[in-house]
Amino acid sequence: MSLHSQPPEHAHPTPLTYAKVAIVLALVTAVEVAIFYMESLRPIFLPAFIVLSAVKFTLVAMFYMHLRFDSRLFSGLFVGGLLLAASVIIALLALFQIIV
Amino acid sequence: MAALTVPGVLRRPASYTGLWSWVTTVDHKRIGVLYGVTAFIYLLLGGTEAFLMRLQLARPDQSLVSPEAFNQLFTMHGTTMVFLVVMPLGAAFFNFMIPLMIGARDVAFPRLNAFSYWCFLGGSLLLNSSWFLGGAPNAGWFSYANLTSKAFNPGHGIDFWILGLMVLGVASMAAAFNFIVTIVNMRAPGMTLMRMPVFVWMTLVTSFLMILAFPVITVALIELMFDRMFGTNFFNPAAGGQPILWQHLFWLFGHPEVYILILPAMGIVSEILPTFSGKPLFGYPVVVFSGIAIGFLGWAVWSHHMFTVGLGPVANSVFALTTMTIAVPTGVKIFNWIGTLWGGSVRLTTPMLFAIGFIAMFIIGGLSGVMHAAAPSDAQQQDTYFVVAHIHYVLFGGAIFALFGGIYYWFPKVTGHLLGEGLGKLNFWLMIIGMNTAFFPMHFLGLDGMPRRIYTYSGEMGWGLWNFVSTVGVGIVILGVLVFLWNFFSSLRRGRPSGGDPWDGRTLEWSMPSPPPLYNFAAIPRVNSRDAYWEQKRGEVGDPPTNSPRSNSHNEHSSNGPIGRRPQGSYSDVAEAARLSIHLPGLSYFPILVAIGLTLAGFGLIYNLGLLFAGAALAVLSIYGWALEPVSDPAGHPLGH
Amino acid sequence: MEHAPATGHVAIEETTTGLSHRKLLIWAFLASECMFFGSLIATLLVYHGKSLSGPGPKEILDIPVTSVSTFVLLLSSLMMVMAYSAITRGRVKAFRIWIMCTAILGATFLGFQAFEFRHFALEGLTPRTNLFGSTFFTLTGFHGAHVTVGVIWLLSLFGYSFRGDLTRESGLSVDLAALYWHFVDIVWIVIFTVVYLIGVAL
Structure with missing residues (x-):
């Protein structure tokens, strides 16, 4: 437990911000x-779902997991693992010719 | 008097001597010794497996070993050497040396560290118990699907392989998390990242590879286990499953694993060469960044193990290019090592010989590696002895040579005695002659078309001569290892006392007595440069030179004689720590209990649900005990504060 | 996990980066977990549409029900940050309420999952049925196992709060559990999108 491990409280969002998120x-x-239930939007399903879930993912990581306020080292660690995992998924999908 | 009662179950262990003190130890130095000794015993076991195979192959048409036993031997030889020898020998040095090199009193999580050793021991015993429980795993160290499906492999060997590797994976990841936090967060004041010894850097890169690669193999193992135990379809072609997925997942782990094996070796060599060349590492930042680059690129090359699978020209080309790219940072490192030797006042001690041997052998292995990188060429070499020659040049001539160099280099720090130089040189020459005799002819055999993993061959094939030579070479290597053991045991008792700094060392571990006291540093050092201890010895203003090259008896700790063996973790160390108000992490039963629980759960998954739940319950309860037990004993160690 | 209860005996340590060891550990762990779930998701996607027999995602997944359970898990993340916020302000009683809410919502999510698994088994989808069954149950099952561990962790923190160990200074212990919990939540965000929405629609 470091003296500096807890950033000053004003750096963290208030409960109101949490509720808004x-x-x-x-x-x-x-x-x-x-x-999902709008058949007419079927052509944009894939990009729409990916973008919307990425938005949710980012909001939780930035606000609830405090990455926006905490040390960049944490963001670096997490985003590093995340990007590698994403690359592995994409590479495997390409190798199995699911995507080209 | 000072034992804390942990929730009504166990009294906290308080003795720093005797067998129980080893079972409950959380001291990184003792854990390092445990890792090293255990891994060396497995080296002898894996070597015996290799020798049996070589005896079988020495002449055509022999039947010394049955085909079934031969399958088990090569599977266990590979698995043992990778997971039970090279990785844990590296871990032995991580444990013993990293805190000393960065100027820390212990690792960030001492109990987690103990846990990773016990977990390693449990996993290795689980894996090897298969020899006595119906037969060892027999599908190769990569265990390709469908060789592993229940239909074709009904025994328990593969189950032991799966669960053993899972427990070993837990051990590796626990250690890797620990070293990441330790290196990032526990450096002495002034030790910036670019002042860290290269071995510390390579440990950091290796640890990142471990935490990112082991989850992939864990998933592959889980899928295989579910296929075998619960009838899922991951690798079952009858239900549309694709065995090729196993290959992808395995090599996604397996190739970073190659760098997990070799990067620590490169780190050791990068410590030995400057020390015995009397000049700093040539191009330090380049060596560091090359190591990082290798770690990154290691993720983008896995399908070069699968060139003959039929992934298509695009995939093969991409992976051929990325694989060739890796030769660049590797070559850069080799040039930097040679640049370090250039113009230095080279001392050809045994560690130095091993380090130079490493460079030479690794170049040979690296060159045949580049040959494999060309997909069309690889199509000729795939699954032949040519590949066997390649991997032994990089992993035996490479990793094992560097690790032996590390043993000769750091043995005095661990024990306070030097290993014999004469025997050491004999050991080196036997090993390098033996390994070249054993493995160089395999290039010829491979190009002659001898496949890997065959238990015998016909005399008409014309492979008899080189196979015989190869077996003789393994015999010479074994002589070398026997010389090492002789050297080890005689030096342990009667070796020349080393003092704190026998080699005119550059890094912080040489600034302390040998063996180091329980608490490492009486006062945390301040670091002003790379090669901090050299700098200090050469008399920076304000820092009295504590040492001059090769006359270092006055560097010994005041409470000990100038020379001779100090019992590690002795009562006097505990007293001294108390006097200096240094908090020692408390001993703990819980790491070994969690590890026993996990290992029992592994046996339970194979044999008995009751045992599974008992093991899991033991692990969970011990984790609670662990969580509720303070890191250091609030009631104080035996002598109070 | 070195849980150091703040009994006042644990020496405050200076670290090189000024960050706590344990928080660095949990972030490295979460990076590692990305690869774990990444590999499971990769397997599921590679086998998407490759099952030789039914039922597949289109026939069996129930988007409305899972939308509700997704909402439950999102709500639990809100409760979790409220609990963290309470403990850093030293409000132990409020903390207990919020952390209990988090655990209950987590358990509710697990209830949904148990219901879903049972329902699927009755409909004829088990891990042995086809590739979809194998990949679906393994991925969501391991996610469920993570939620279970999380619920136990939260309940343990709830319990610790009565030992007087959990004070404003030990917000870190709550922070670690919270990071784990949110991570499990964002994994579900991905699973809901990839397995359910995309899996059924495409």
């Missing part, structure tokens, strides 16, 4: 499900 998360989920 939660509302956005819920809304984005609702939009996702709504898009």
Whole structure:
């Protein structure tokens, strides 16, 4: 436990911010499900779902996991693992000719 | 008097001597010794497996070893050498040396460190118990699907392989997390990243490879286990499953694993060469960045193990190019090592010989590696002895040579005695002559078309001569190892006392007595440059030179005689730590209990659900005990504060 | 995990980066977990549409029900940050309420999953049925196992709060559990999108 491990409290968001983020998360989920039921939007399903879930992912990581406020080392560690995992998934999909 | 009662179960261990003190130790130096000794015993076991195979292959049409036993031998030889020898020997040096080199009193999580050793021991015993429980795994160290499916491999060998590797994976990851945090967070004041010894850098890169690569093999093992135990379809072609997926997942792990094996070796060599050349490492930043580059690129080359699978020209070309790219940072490192030797006042001690031997052998192995990187050429070499020659040049001539160099280099730091130089040189020459006799002819055999993993061959094939030569070479290597053992045991008792700094060392571990006291540093050093201890010895203003090259008896700790063996972790160390108000991490039963629980759970998954739950329950309860037990004993160690 | 209860005996250590060891550890662990779930997701995607027999995702996945359970897990993340916020302000009683809410919502999510698994088994989808069954149950099963560990961790923190160990200074212990919990939540965000929405739609 370092003396510096807890950033000053004002650096962290207030409960109000947390609640706002939660509302956005819920809304984005609702939009996702709504898009799912709109057959006319079928051509944009894939990009839409990927973008919307990335938005949710980023919001949770930045606000709830405090990456926006904490040391960049944490962001570096996590984003590093995440990018590697994403690259592995994409490479395997290409090798199995799911995507070209 | 000072034992804390942990929730009504166990009294906290408090003795720093005797067998129980080893079982409950959390001292990184003792854990390093445990790793080293255990791994060396497995080296002898893996070597015996190799020798049996070589005896079988020495002449055509022999039947010394049955085909079934031969399959088990090559599977276990590979698995043992990778997971139970080279990795843990590297871990032995991580454990013993990293805290000393960065100027820390221990690792960041001492109990987690103990846990990783016990987990390694448990996993290795689980894996090797298969010899006595119906037969060892027999599908190669890569265990390709479908050789491993229940239909074709009904015994328990593969199950032992799966669960053994899972437990070993837990051990490796626990150690890797620990060393990442230790290196990032526990450096002495002034030791910036670019002042860290290269061995520390390579340990950091290796640790990152471990935490990112082991989850992939874990998933592959889980899928294989589910296929075998619960009838899922991951690798079952009858249900559309693709065995090729196993190859991808395995090599996605397997290639970074190659660098997990070789980067620590490169780190050791990067420590030995400057010390015995009397000049700093040539192009330090380039060596560091090359190591990082190798770590990155290691992720983008895995399919070069699969050139003959039929991935298509595009995939093969991409992986051929990325593989050739890796030769660049590797070559850069080799030039830097040679540049370090150039113009230096070279002392050809045994560690130095091993380091130079490493460079020479690794160049040969690296060159045949570049040959494999060309996909069309690889199509000719795939699954022949040519590949066997390649991997032994990089892993025996490379990794094992560097690790032996490390043993000769750091043995005095661990024990306070030098290994005999005469025997050491004999050991080196036997090993380098033996390994070239054993493995160079395999190039010829491979180009002559001799496949890997065959238990015998017909005399008409014309492979008899070189196979016989190869077996003789392994015999010479074995002589070398016997000389090492002789040297080791005689030096342990009667070796020349080394003092703190027998080699005119550059890095912080040489600034302390040998063996180092339980608490490492009485005062945490301040670092002002790379090669910090050289700098200090050459008399920076304000820092009285504590040592001059090769006359170092006055560097010994005051409470000890000028020479001779100090019992490690002795009562006097504990007293001294108390006097200096240094908090020692408390001994703990829980790491070994969690490891026993996991190992029992592994046996349980194979044999008995009750045992599975008992093992899991032991692990969970011990984790709670661990979580509730303070890091250091609040009631104080035996002498109080 | 070196849980050091803040009994006042543990020496405060200076670290090179000024960051705590344990927090560095958990982030490295989460990076490693990315590769774990990444490999499971890769397997599922590689085998998407490759099953030789039914039922597949289109026939069996129930988007409305899973939308509700997704919402439950998102809500639990909100409760978790509220619990963290409470403990850093020294409000132990509020902390207990929020952390209990988090655990209950986590358990509710697990209830949904148990219901879903049972329902699928009755409909004829087990891990042995086809490739979709093998990949689906393995991926969501391991996610569920992570949620289970999380619930146990949260309940343990709830328990510790009565030992007087958990004070404003030990917000770190809560922080670690919270990071783990949010990570499990974002893994579910990915699973919901990849396995459910994309899996059924495409």
